[in-house]
Amino acid sequence: MLKYQGQTVVIKYGGNAMTDDAIKKSVLSDILLLKTLGINVVLVHGGGPAINELLEKYGKESKFINGLRYTDEETAELALTALSGMVNKSLVRDIQRLGGEAIGISGIDGRMIEVEQLSEDLGFVGNITKINTEIIERIAKTAAIPVIATAGVDAAGEIYNVNADTAASRIAGELQAERFILLSDVRGLYSNFPDEASFLSETTLSEIDQLVAAGKISGGMIPKLEAIKYAMQNGLNEAVLLDGRMKNSLIFELFTSEGFGTLIKKDNLDLTKYKQFMS
Numbered sequence: 405m406l407k408y409q410g411q412t413v414v415i416k417y418g419g420n421a422m423t424d425d426a427i428k429k430s431v432l433s434d435i436l437l438l439k440t441l442g443i444n445v446v447l448v449h450g451g452g453p454a455i456n457e458l459l460e461k462y463g464k465e466s467k468f469i470n471g472l473r474y475t476d477e478e479t480a481e482l483a484l485t486a487l488s489g490m491v492n493k494s495l496v497r498d499i500q501r502l503g504g505e506a507i508g509i510s511g512i513d514g515r516m517i518e519v520e521q522l523s524e525d526l527g528f529v530g531n532i533t534k535i536n537t538e539i540i541e542r543i544a545k546t547a548a549i550p551v552i553a554t555a556g557v558d559a560a561g562e563i564y565n566v567n568a569d570t571a572a573s574r575i576a577g578e579l580q581a582e583r584f585i586l587l588s589d590v591r592g593l594y595s596n597f598p599d600e601a602s603f604l605s606e607t608t609l610s611e612i613d614q615l616v617a618a619g620k621i622s623g624g625m626i627p628k629l630e631a632i633k634y635a636m637q638n639g640l641n642e643a644v645l646l647d648g649r650m651k652n653s654l655i656f657e658l659f660t661s662e663g664f665g666t667l668i669k670k671d672n673l674d675l676t677k678y679k680q681f682m683s
């Protein structure tokens with residue numbers, strides 16, 4: 405039997421990793437190959453740069469607080485247009501051009517991503533209250549890859565902007581994914597970014613807490629790591645930060661024993677606690 409056959413692999417494709425068309429095509433071919441090998445691939449995407457561009461066209465400024473976009477009502481509409489209209493459909497079309505099948509949906513479809521307001525300061529930014537996975541599971545069982553844009557909807561039907569890392573982590577947790585891979589514009593996690601020598605091929609949640617406390621994490625990496633931590637405390641076993649700008653990084657990561665990006669694991673067992681049983 406092939407490795408991962410029948411298992412679920414959730415891939416989060418960040419907007420900053422999608423800027424080169426040739427590499428994007430190569431990443432999508434790899435994703436298609438995984439699907440052909442019988443893996444239940446679920447593709448969750450971001451699109452921060454596409455939202456920035458659209459806001460600029462409308463003369464609106466992009467403002468971030470701790471890596472999350474301040475979202476007024478108009479920004480929420482434009483974010484939905486950029487993510488669900490532009491980025492999502494271009495990924496679906498590209499997969500189809502490569503000979504595969506894909507169905508694009510947003511968190512609003514089937515009320516997949518239910519939210520409430522995260523904080524007044526951020527405006528229409530959603531805090532996920534529930535993920536309804538049924539629609540994803542139904543698509544994943546077919547020949548098509550579910551391609552998910554991460555808008556959210558609240559109880560009153562109001563639309564919210566949801567960070568794609570947060571949504572992808574929650575989806576991976578709910579689906580009890582075997583693997584959760586975040587493709588970004590960086591090789592992985594560094595203990596002293598961007599010093600190449602400080603690249604971490606493996607790390608744990610408590611080591612990440614120490615890096616955060618030491619001020620070694622900034623920008624979009626903050627919500628990314630918070631999201632991974634939350635999902636790992638709620639069922640997800642591990643996550644991998646991977647370079648989405650490198651051809652075939654997904655294949656190297658999944659099919660070599662060393663992996664390629666930064667593997668994030670729960671904490672190592674503190675063996676001193678079990679000393680009495682070890683004499």
Ligand SMILES: Nc1ncnc2c1ncn2[C@@H]1O[C@H](COP(=O)(O)OP(=O)(O)O)[C@@H](O)[C@H]1O
Nearest residue numbers: 418420588589590593594597620621622624625
């Ligand atoms: N310690 C760190 N290790 C790696 N990247 C970091 C670190 N601290 C901050 N970053 C930044 O986080 C960025 C990745 O987050 P982000 O731009 O939000 O990615 P994406 O758009 O793919 O979700 C990197 O490009 C890097 O500039």
Ligand SMILES: CC(=O)N[C@@H](CCC(=O)OP(=O)(O)O)C(=O)O
Nearest residue numbers: 418419450451452472473567568
């Ligand atoms: C609330 C919030 O910050 N939402 C993000 C949604 C897109 C996203 O997360 O895209 P990337 O993965 O490419 O960064 C935003 O507006 O940029």
